[in-house]
Amino acid sequence: MRGKAAANVDEYLAGVPEPAGSTLKHVRAVIRSVVPPETTEVISYRIPMFKYKGMLVGYAAFKNHCSLFPTGSGVIKKFEKELKGFATSKGTIQFPSDKPLPDALVRKIVKARVKENEEWD
Numbered sequence: 001m002r003g004k005a006a007a008n009v010d011e012y013l014a015g016v017p018e019p020a021g022s023t024l025k026h027v028r029a030v031i032r033s034v035v036p037p038e039t040t041e042v043i044s045y046r047i048p049m050f051k052y053k054g055m056l057v058g059y060a061a062f063k064n065h066c067s068l069f070p071t072g073s074g075v076i077k078k079f080e081k082e083l084k085g086f087a088t089s090k091g092t093i094q095f096p097s098d099k100p101l102p103d104a105l106v107r108k109i110v111k112a113r114v115k116e117n118e119e120w121d
Contacts, residue, residue, distance in 0.1 A: 023098060028059070031110050057109070070113050075112050
């Protein structure tokens, strides 16, 4: 996504073309369903991020895929068996623009990140 940085998450999502827009809105809803109530949503590095005792997870749309960013943690390694079939790197999980990661897996990843941030707090 190029152009002017979004001022907030809703503005970011409004600028994402389909099918990625619907996919990211779904991912956002799944993340929101498991984060603590005091979690905030911010734009950081031009992408939506959830923040709770530090950055938790971010997500973004790119030309040919979407990504989930479980920030600075070993979560990707921890769930590598469940992430088979998805392109991953040290800090990124890529998935098709028209098919979000499985909800149960997103919930597990987010809960693991919440736990990590609580332990570091």
